[in-house]
Amino acid sequence: MDVRRAxxxxxxxMAEVIxxxxxxxxxxxxxxxxxxxxAAGFRDLLDTDGAAAWVLVDDGRVVGHATVRTRVPGxxxxxxxxxxxxxxxxxxxxxxxTVLEHAGAxxxxxxxxxxxxxxxxxxxLYAGAGxxxxxxxxxxxxxxxxxxxxxxxxxxxxx
Numbered sequence: 001m002d003v004r005r006a007x008x009x010x011x012x013x014m015a016e017v018i019x020x021x022x023x024x025x026x027x028x029x030x031x032x033x034x035x036x037x038x039a040a041g042f043r044d045l046l047d048t049d050g051a052a053a054w055v056l057v058d059d060g061r062v063v064g065h066a067t068v069r070t071r072v073p074g075x076x077x078x079x080x081x082x083x084x085x086x087x088x089x090x091x092x093x094x095x096x097x098t099v100l101e102h103a104g105a106x107x108x109x110x111x112x113x114x115x116x117x118x119x120x121x122x123x124x125l126y127a128g129a130g131x132x133x134x135x136x137x138x139x140x141x142x143x144x145x146x147x148x149x150x151x152x153x154x155x156x157x158x159x
Contacts, residue, residue, distance in 0.1 A: 001091045003098050006053035006065060011042035013062035014055065021081045026119050030144050045069070054098050056082060056091040066095040068102065071112065076103050078113040080122075087121075096129045103158040112155035123152070131156040 006014065015038035022031045029038075045051045050070030055062045063086030068076040078099055082092055103111050114137065115122050131154040139148035 001056055001058045001063070001086065001089060001094065003054050003056055003091070003094045006042070006046065006055045006067075008043055008046060010053075010055050010062055010065075011039040011046070014042045014053070014065045015039040017062060017064060017081050017083050020083045026116060026122065027081060028114075028141065042067075050076075052102055054095060056086050056095055058086055058091070061085075064091055064095060066099050068099055068111070070108075074107070074109045076106075076108045076111045078111050080113075092122075092125045093129065096125065100129065100156070100158060109159040110155055110157050112153060114151040114153055117150055117152050123154070126154050126156075129156065 012035070015033070015035045018027065018029055018038050019033040019035050021027055022029045022033050042053065045053060045067055048069070051068060053065060053067040056064035064080070064082030066078060066080045068078050071077040080092065080095055099111060113126065113131070115126065133152050134155050135153040137151045137153065139150055141149045141151065143149055
């Protein structure tokens with residue numbers, strides 16, 4: 001698997017990854033996913049100052065991606081999704097490492113993210129890359145079924 005900078009031609013495949021992962025309940029995005037609208041959002045992100053995206057490619061196919069946006073000066077917010085076909089082979093760590101290199105190269109002093117507290121696999125990935133829990137958003141997100149979900153706020157300093 002390889003990580004490379006996302007291009008406009010990758011945005012539909014990035015949206016398809018979101019559509020594939022959303023039913024698992026590990027993302028903030030809920031099904032049904034409007035793939036065309038999500039792809040347009042990724043195209044917009046690629047044209048946004050302070051934002052960047054990378055794709056995880058396996059045998060020529062996009063199986064995951066990571067994006068960052070400037071939350072406040074010096075802090076990048078990380079979002080990631082990896083389809084089942086791309087998991088368990090180091091691709092997630094490669095994406096995180098790429099984001100951390102980008103943060104250092106652009107002068108960001110911190111990368112943060114949110115993750116569901118029951119997403120142990122993602123929490124382990126982030127903790128293994130040096131992220132620590134900074135807080136909890138208790139019962140913060142209302143889901144389509146009316147339930148409220150909490151999220152952990154994790155971050156890593158890069159300076």
